[in-house]
Amino acid sequence: MPGIPKENQYNRNDLPQKILKSNTWILFFILLFSIFIPGQSAPDFSISTDKAFQKLYQNPDECISYSQSLLISDKNPEHKIILRKIISQAYALQGNYVQAVNISNQKEEGGQKEKASHFIQLFGDYNLADQYQNLGLYDQSKKIIARILADRELLKSSHLKERMTLAKLFQLQAINAGVTRNYEVALQYLDKSDQYLHFDGHNEEKRILGQENIIFRATFLMKLNKLEESKKLLDTVIQDIENHGDNAFLSAFAHESMSRYFFIKEEYATAVKYLDQGFSKIEKLPYHDIKVIFYELYSKNYLALNNDEKYHYYNNLYTDQKTKIDSSKKEGIQSIVKLVETYHRKNIEFQRQRKLSQLRLTVTLILFLILATAVYFVYESGKNKDLKKQLGFFENLKERENAIQAPKTEIQKVNKNQEKDSSKISKEKEDEILQKLKEWEETDSYLNRNMSISVLSAQTGINTKYLSEVINTHKEKNFNAYINELRINHVAHLLKTDPAYLNYKVSYLAEHSGFSSHGAFTNVFKSVTGMSPNTYIQEIIKNKRS
Secondary structure, eight states, X not given: OTTSOGGGOOOGGGSOHHHHHHHHHHHHHHHHHHHHSOSSOHHHHHHHHHHHHHHHTTOHHHHHHHHHHXXXXXXXXXXXXXXXHHHHHHHHHTTOHHHHHHHHTOOOGGGOOOOOOHHHHHHHHHHHHHHHHHTTOHHHHHHHXXXXXXXXXXXTOOOHHHHHHHHHHHHHHHHHHHHTTOHHHHHHHHHHHHHHTOOSSOOHHHHHHHHHHHHHHHHHHHHTTOHHHHHHHHHHHHHHHHHTOOOHHHHHHHHHHHHHHHHHTTOHHHXXXXXXHHHHHHTTSOOHHHHHHHHHHHHHHHHHTTOHHHHHHHHXXXXXXXXXXXXXXXXXXXXXXXXXXXXXXXXXHHHHHXXXXXXXXXHHHHHHHHHHHHHHHHHOOSOOSSOXXXXXXXXXXXXXXXXXXXXXXHHHHHHTHHHHHHHTOOHHHHHHHHHHHHHHHTTTGGGSTTOOHHHHHHXXXXXXHHHHHHHHHHSSSOHHHHHHHHHHHHHHHHHHHOXXXXXXXXXXXXXXXXXXXXXXXHHHHHHHHSSOHHHHHHHHHXXXXX
């Protein structure tokens, strides 16, 4: 044998049988390991995916390139779904929602069909809920997550990857609750998310998710008017982010949240300072989605500072970038239909093992919701983001209206019985429609300039005939008058409670409220309040001085 001194060489036949058998088994197990455990080992993959997740918050382009190189060489199906999700998140941060959806829907080459593991099923559900949220389909996202979190056995899981996914799901549900102004509930979901992040060991993904939870928590506290508690959290997390290096996105996110605190405090110059610090982190990076938020906040602060030049500059940037993002979201809606079809095709066997009847109901419901939402996004355009303030405004307004109109409403209910019977709307159905209208009013969707009864039907899942009848009966007005009154009540409340709006031009207030022109806004404002916008503003200023 080469490399062995001649005097030490011996015949294979001279080897003891025990050694031959031992070597044969060793070779067999090595071969078996190489066949059934291809690609990176678990520890190597954990390190690699943690690095990929960290790059997600440093530079999305680098994250995509790095993660795709891992995806090519790794054959493990669980690894692949995690890597695709990281790439999808990177595209979403760029504002490229079509690619974000498509990478999640990518099929395996060769059409291999493998039985989905419990983790793959869970992660697929999480991915779909996250995609819905990215596209603004919060109700669909919330329903998927609620179904997952109803599994008590899953919530007891000690599986590390499953616990990390549960932490992300609770974070998503917190955001969904925040969108509908349920800030106390949102904080409870963040508490649960933090609980699932408490496990032995340390990695970047765990740290980053924890920092995100702190920023979201500060935002919800701010909405609850707990300003100093919110600021204390933001000061801490900003320092923590800076101590851990170059997480550009997280730093921008934290500074953007801090600027909102100073905007509420009417310290607009300081708010701009924090915007500058945050924007400098991402200015040369393709985080287009969060840049839209920065442009809008810049324009609002400079408007309050009476700097028309910078207001118009940033408002134009906001409008241009928002148009591109909205267009991408509309295309993403079309792509996600295919994602849902693939999602259900891959997991049908898993679902059948649980409850076949539930599967059929879920498939039907999801497809219906997607089609209804697609109709909504055909009509949806314009500004509809981050202009939601004053928790409980509409609830208080409704209480005041009910206090005045309660007797009249009771009379109407008696007088309208025959009409309701003829239209065949049951009392239960009518109450359900009124509840859905109440929830819809809290979303401020009526500020959309293209709002119509068809769009409202798509958003609430109520047909136009029932909507029209209930609005005419219970709101005592037709659809257009109903929408216009909601808009005027909204802007009137902002003028009365937020001093910054007293400095805005009437044309800006008209645009913000969803009116197509200054004149239309003025006419409707006067018909609702009994005075012109300028007179109303002067009355508020006069009352504040006195």
